[in-house]
Amino acid sequence: MWWIKLFVCVLIDLFDFTIGRLLFVVPFAGELVGIALTYAMFGKSAFYYGLEALDFTEQVDGFIPTATIIALMHRPGRDAVGALA
Numbered sequence: 001m002w003w004i005k006l007f008v009c010v011l012i013d014l015f016d017f018t019i020g021r022l023l024f025v026v027p028f029a030g031e032l033v034g035i036a037l038t039y040a041m042f043g044k045s046a047f048y049y050g051l052e053a054l055d056f057t058e059q060v061d062g063f064i065p066t067a068t069i070i071a072l073m074h075r076p077g078r079d080a081v082g083a084l085a
Contacts, residue, residue, distance in 0.1 A: 002071075002074070002075060002076055005041045005042070005071055005074075006068070006071040006072070006075075008037070008041065009038065009041070009065075009067035009068045009070065009071040010065070010067075010068050010071075012034055012037055012038070012067040013065040013066065013067050013068050016030060016034060016052075016061065016062055016067075017062040017063070017065075020062070028053055031049070031052050031053040031061075034049050034052070034066075034067060035047065035049045035050050037067075038067050038070055041071075042070055042071070042073075042074050045073060045074070046070060048066060048069075048070055049066045049067060049070065051066070052064070052066055
């Protein structure tokens with residue numbers, strides 16, 4: 001199941017990197033969609049995805065795969081913050 005979530009997160013980041021900032025009239029809407037999807041999969045740690053909203057230029061957030069990093073934090077065999085269990 002985790003592999004499916006990781007795949008979805010990679011797709012979210014690829015979408016954000018390529019056409020995500022061009023698709024939404026208001027760039028912040030893309031961040032809200034990303035937060036909603038990652039929250040549905042990983043809970044409260046998805047709010048780390050909201051840090052991308054701090055970049056008003058929409059240049060930096062495309063190069064940081066935040067959703068993928070959140071998925072890797074939750075891989076099996078690790079606790080919620082990513083340390084070894």
